[in-house]
Amino acid sequence: MGTISARVPDDLEAELEVYLEEENLDRSTAVRKLLIEGLEEWRMERALDKLEAGEITFSRAAELADLSVWELARLAEDRNVTWVDGDRLEDDLDAL
Template identity: 50%
Template sequence: MKTISVRVSEELEADLEKLTEKEGLDRRTAVRKLLAVGLENRRRERLLERLVNGEITLTTAAERTELSVWEFTAFVEGNDQTWISSSHTEADIEAL
């Protein structure tokens, strides 16, 4: 396992201390968990951006986040984003 050193503000350190006390974690475990959650959230946000920009499909985004399509759809809606383009909608209507 690698070691990462980082400087943080006093406010951030105080928040970390509150979290460790509340959750009964040691500082190292808390930082690892927070880093993992933060990286996963950023990954989801980036995939959402790519979906909205039409670079990837909903299914691909869901697969890459290891969420079901329904779970990723809820994530998209929770972020108040639209991923269906009018060209896709028109093509679907024509196909009917």
């Protein structure tokens, strides 16, 4: 397992301390948990952005987001992401 070290502003460190106390976590576990959650969100946003821009198929977006196609469909609906158009429909269906 690798080690990451980072300097953070005082206000962010103070907020982290509140989080540690409320979640009853040690610093390493809390930072690891927050990093995992942040990267999961980033993967989903990246996949949705690429999908909406027509850069990738729906199936590929699900892979990038590390979600099932059904989970991605719900997420796209929740975030009002349009992904079906005539040009990409056949590619998406073939990929499924």
